[in-house]
Amino acid sequence: MSRAARSKIDKYYEAVAVGLLVVDPTLDAQRIFQRAWANKLTKIWDRDVLLPAIVSLREDGVYYVLDGQHSNAVAKEVEGANFKRDCMIYTGLSRQQEAKLFLAANRDRKPVKPHDNFRVAITAGDEFSIRVEQEVKSCGLEIGSGTSVNRVGAVQALIAIGAKREGLIPKVLKSVEGAWGRDTTTWDNMMLRAVGMVIDKNWDIIKLDRLSKTLQKAPVGLWKGKAITLTTSGGGSNSRSVPLARQIIVEYNRGLRGGTPALVPVD
Structure with missing residues (x-):
């Protein structure tokens, strides 16, 4: 699919196998995988309360995780690569727009007391x-x-x-x-x-x-x-x-x- 055809931003929900969800190593924030946090998530793992990941489906057809890196890794370890996770998928995003979505997902959450x-x-x-x-x-x-x-x-x-x-x-x-x-x-x-x-x-x-x-x-x-x-x-x-x-x-x-x-x- 050409860049011109994908220029319009769209979003939809889809269940995607966690083995297909990858992290972009060029996105600074996604480089930092915290094993301690993943271990904590593993201890309290409950597939029934797993929230949707925020994902960018890029021009290359690959699903890049913008938010949900740690829970996705745990899901893959515990449930296996074929486990399907609900995702909010965006198409047609620029790299700048991806970065803004990442910041919004991690900034605009009010801490719960x-x-x-x-x-x-x-x-x-x-x-x-x-x-x-x-x-x-x-x-x-x-x-x-x-x-x-x-x-x-x-x-x-x-x-x-x-x-x-x-x-x-x-x-x-x-x-x-x-x-x-x-x-x-x-x-x-x-x-x-x-x-x-x-x-x-x-x-x-x-x-x-x-x-x-x-x-x-x-x-x-x-x-x-x-x-x-x-x-x-x-x-x-x-x-x-x-x-x-x-x-x-x-x-x-x-x-x-x-x-x-x-x-x-x-x-």
Whole structure:
């Protein structure tokens, strides 16, 4: 088909075998394939919720992926090259127009807040999210978009703790409540993550009452301030929680007697 015949831009939906969808190595953004992100998609793979890829069918008859590179690679690995994926296919695009579509697909998406994502997962019947919510409710608390004395807003921390093992969330929440009561500072993201690390690592030997008394030695802000100074290159809540967890363990082990086992440091 001549360039003149293809000059008009058109678009339509079509199911295309993922083995036929390729990446243009000359498009800068598509050169960067992130294996870590693909691995994450593989773990949560669900063919029933795979969104359409945005594809340019060029003059050479080849389907070039403009948006959906990683999910397409995962689909090919998990389902095989003959697996057909729904695509929004454009024809007659210039390279500049392809680049604009790529930018629009990755720029014009408003990030979804963690709490909103969590609520949608509950509505979708996600078993893990439902378990997390039930464990929080078992403590007489709720998960909300903001933190209050009876509402935990640290959704990402709760998800991270829940992913470690079932039953860990109630132990974490009860330990911090035992230290500082029901206060807005008690349900701190960084603190919850750190306490979760401590309990998970020492599941069979930790004494939760002693842990609460250890935490009670200082307010949440002071614990966090010390941990931040020990964090290399700044770091986010998760990386800062590691030195915080180590501090908690040091204080917990201080002055142990009567055969009480010492806690094992977190990695």
